[in-house]
Amino acid sequence: MTNRIIVLITLLLSVGIFAQDKLHITGKITGIDNKTKLSISGGEKEKEFYLKDGVIDVEVSLKEAPTSVFITVYYDSDIKYTSFFLGNESVTIDASIDDFPNKVVAKNSKFDGLRYENYWLSKDLDKKRNDINEIIEKEIGEGAKPQVAYAKYKDELDTIRKEEAKRQYEFLKKHINTDYGRHLIRFYVDQFTVEQFNTLYSLVDPVNINRNEIKFLKTLCDSKQLEVGGIYYNFKALDLKGKQLEFSDYFKGKYVLLDFSHINCGFCYKAAPKTALIAEELKDKVMYVTYHTGDNLKEAQEYYKLKGKKGNIIWNKEGDLHPAMAMYRNMSTPSYLLFSPEGKFIKEVNGSNADLKAIILKEIE
Numbered sequence: 001m002t003n004r005i006i007v008l009i010t011l012l013l014s015v016g017i018f019a020q021d022k023l024h025i026t027g028k029i030t031g032i033d034n035k036t037k038l039s040i041s042g043g044e045k046e047k048e049f050y051l052k053d054g055v056i057d058v059e060v061s062l063k064e065a066p067t068s069v070f071i072t073v074y075y076d077s078d079i080k081y082t083s084f085f086l087g088n089e090s091v092t093i094d095a096s097i098d099d100f101p102n103k104v105v106a107k108n109s110k111f112d113g114l115r116y117e118n119y120w121l122s123k124d125l126d127k128k129r130n131d132i133n134e135i136i137e138k139e140i141g142e143g144a145k146p147q148v149a150y151a152k153y154k155d156e157l158d159t160i161r162k163e164e165a166k167r168q169y170e171f172l173k174k175h176i177n178t179d180y181g182r183h184l185i186r187f188y189v190d191q192f193t194v195e196q197f198n199t200l201y202s203l204v205d206p207v208n209i210n211r212n213e214i215k216f217l218k219t220l221c222d223s224k225q226l227e228v229g230g231i232y233y234n235f236k237a238l239d240l241k242g243k244q245l246e247f248s249d250y251f252k253g254k255y256v257l258l259d260f261s262h263i264n265c266g267f268c269y270k271a272a273p274k275t276a277l278i279a280e281e282l283k284d285k286v287m288y289v290t291y292h293t294g295d296n297l298k299e300a301q302e303y304y305k306l307k308g309k310k311g312n313i314i315w316n317k318e319g320d321l322h323p324a325m326a327m328y329r330n331m332s333t334p335s336y337l338l339f340s341p342e343g344k345f346i347k348e349v350n351g352s353n354a355d356l357k358a359i360i361l362k363e364i365e
Helices: 002-014 112-121 123-141 146-152 154-175 179-188 194-202 212-222 266-281 297-306 323-327 356-364
Strands: 023-030 037-042 045-049 055-060 067-074 079-086 090-096 236-238 244-246 255-261 286-292 312-314 335-339 345-350
Touching: 037 055, 045 055, 079 090, 079 112, 079 179, 112 123, 112 154, 112 179, 123 146, 123 154, 146 154, 154 179, 154 194, 179 212, 194 212, 212 323, 255 266, 255 356, 266 286, 266 297, 266 356, 286 297, 297 312, 335 356, 345 356
Parallel strands: 023 090, 255 286, 286 312
Antiparallel strands: 023 055, 037 045, 037 067, 067 079, 236 244, 255 335, 335 345
């Protein structure tokens, strides 16, 4: 009987019956008083809390774990934050507010060590980039035109970006079969070549082949960056009624504008009323399709309301890891891709500051 009980307990442990279902963070953060509000968030979960004489003791359930977790500190006129890569586990923090954002590590974590190692890998490049950006901001403040100031330092910034991509590629080759390594793939879709993606895929352990991140990587292997004149990539998506459709369904003799946006993106939120006008004013010439990059229907519905229910909106349950995000090498929101009625790629516009309507009219007229 005793042997049977031991075997049963072993089986229960092996299938995760006793697995921890919450992230529990304890420890100390000095330099914050008891009245300062903090929040912890990971995925869709967010929780406000306060320290007690510097002691942190907070729990939150992570919908998907491990994942990026953020602790934000709210001051009267400013905020500070730090990030981790954690699962539903018990970890300890021992830090000062002056260590935010990057010098804080979650001790005893099964996952955060690699995140911290990766930070140190590019720490020197981050400093060089920040130093250049400070110079650019200073020159703009002294009257220089932004485009002139950025053009002046473009080569230096490109060199830093290429060196960072090189280091990250070597890091990924070593850690592609870890949770954190797979997590990083999404952030380098426009940095690596198809050959590099194929090399990474060849290093994947067969046990991980069916993970969403690896399926995403396979799409990167099977597609290349869309170039002007190339034909659009087709993909399946859901409308707000849950009906599945294809991107190709929107090519009906008009130009097509594919808009990658998300309601929690501040720039997208700002752009929504303007793009709603574009969708309405150019509806005779342009089919406006917003791809909401989130993974749930409620947020897609909220963004459609924000756009005055103008144009079309589609989404997918896979969110950032849907194949469409890989095929189009999407790295930012809002991002707008214009196609001819025949499906040829014409132009991409990123950000909310550009005069999108004028750009579209120039291309189609």
